[in-house]
Amino acid sequence: MKITVDGPAGSGKSYIAKGISERLRIPYLETGLAYRAIGYLLLISEEDLQKVSWSAVEPLLRRLEIVPEVGRTRVLIDGKEVKEDLLRSEEVGRAASIVGTIPQFREFINDLFRKLVGEGQAVIEGRDAGTHIFPDAEIKLFITASPEERARRRWKQLREKGMEVSLEEVLKKILDRDRRDMEREKYPFRPAEDAVVIDTTDMEPEESLKTALGIVLKIQNEKSS
Numbered sequence: 001m002k003i004t005v006d007g008p009a010g011s012g013k014s015y016i017a018k019g020i021s022e023r024l025r026i027p028y029l030e031t032g033l034a035y036r037a038i039g040y041l042l043l044i045s046e047e048d049l050q051k052v053s054w055s056a057v058e059p060l061l062r063r064l065e066i067v068p069e070v071g072r073t074r075v076l077i078d079g080k081e082v083k084e085d086l087l088r089s090e091e092v093g094r095a096a097s098i099v100g101t102i103p104q105f106r107e108f109i110n111d112l113f114r115k116l117v118g119e120g121q122a123v124i125e126g127r128d129a130g131t132h133i134f135p136d137a138e139i140k141l142f143i144t145a146s147p148e149e150r151a152r153r154r155w156k157q158l159r160e161k162g163m164e165v166s167l168e169e170v171l172k173k174i175l176d177r178d179r180r181d182m183e184r185e186k187y188p189f190r191p192a193e194d195a196v197v198i199d200t201t202d203m204e205p206e207e208s209l210k211t212a213l214g215i216v217l218k219i220q221n222e223k224s225s
C-alpha cells in the first residue's frame with residue numbers, strides 16, 4: 001500500500017505523513033528533504049541560485065543518500081547524516097524550490113524515489129507524489145490551508161526559534177514559493193484529480209492527523225473487503 005501526502009508549505013502535510021507512517025509502521029519518504037539537501041549544498045558552495053542548472057546539480061546528487069524509515073527520512077551527504085535543522089531554514093526552502101524548477105532534476109530524483117520504495121509500502125510526502133512519482137498509489141491525500149494560516153504557522157515556528165520576522169514578510173515568502181512551485185514550466189505543482197483534499201485551516205495538528213488517519217483506514221477497509 002502506497003499513501004501519497006502532497007500539499008503546499010505550511011499546510012501540515014509533514015505532521016500528517018509522519019503520523020501515518022508511525023501509526024501504520026511503514027516507511028516515510030519526505031521527498032522535500034532531497035530538494036532541500038541539494039539546495040543546501042548549492043547555498044554553501046555559493047552558487048548563483050538564479051542561474052543554477054542541471055550541470056551544477058548533477059554532480060551533487062552523487063553525494064546524496066536518502067533512507068526512508070518508520071517516522072523519519074534520513075539524509076546523508078558524503079556518507080554522513082545531516083542534522084535536520086540545517087535543512088529546515090527558510091533560506092534552504094527557497095533554494096529547494098529553485099532546484100525544483102529543473103526538470104532533469106525532478107526526473108532523476110523521482111526515479112530514485114521509485115527505486116527506493118520499490119514494490120513496498122510507504123508514505124510518500126511532497127508536491128508531486130500522487131501526480132508524478134506514484135500516480136497509481138492506492139491512497140492519495142492533498143493537504144491544504146489558507147496562505148494566511150500557513151504563514152501564521154511558519155511565523156510562530158520561527159518566533160519559537162528566536163527569529164524576529166514579521167508576519168507580512170513570512171506571508172510574502174509563502175506566496176512567492178507557492179507561485180514558483182505552481183508556475184514552473186514543467187511538472188507544475190497541482191493536486192492529483194483522485195486525491196482526497198483535507199483543509200487544515202481551522203484544525204489543530206492532532207485533529208488533522210486524526211482526520212487523515214480516518215480516511216486512510218476507511219479506504220484500506222474498502223479495498224480489502
Ligand code: DC
Pocket residue numbers: 009031032033035036093096097100125126127128129177181
Ligand atoms: O516540502 P518542503 O517545504 O520541504 O519543500 C521545499 C521545496 O522543495 C518546495 O518549495 C518545492 C520543492 N519540492 C518539490 O518541488 N517537489 C517535491 N516533491 C518536494 C519539494
